[in-house]
Amino acid sequence: MKELSLEKVFDLLGKSDIAGSDKELEKLCIRIRELVESNGEDWVRENRQTLLDQWEYIVRQGIIRDRATDNDG
Numbered sequence: 001m002k003e004l005s006l007e008k009v010f011d012l013l014g015k016s017d018i019a020g021s022d023k024e025l026e027k028l029c030i031r032i033r034e035l036v037e038s039n040g041e042d043w044v045r046e047n048r049q050t051l052l053d054q055w056e057y058i059v060r061q062g063i064i065r066d067r068a069t070d071n072d073g
Helices: 006-013 022-039 041-046 048-061
Strands: none
Touching: 006 022, 006 041, 006 048, 022 041, 022 048, 041 048
16 A cells, blocks of 8 residues: 555544644554554544544654654764
8 A cells, every 4th residue: 555645644533633743743644554554444433533542642752753853872
């Protein structure tokens, strides 16, 4: 499957104001594409609230970081 657009991810998750930086939203598109490939679009739609809750936690905790700007060494 080719890459999912952010607009398609918004459609699947039923929401267009999803938190995250450009890098984080890029990662979200990749993950949702993987979930669509393994489980199908209907599964993503049926589980959208859980996926959004998990995503909000990931963004709030800063779990996805841009390695180019990390100063950890």
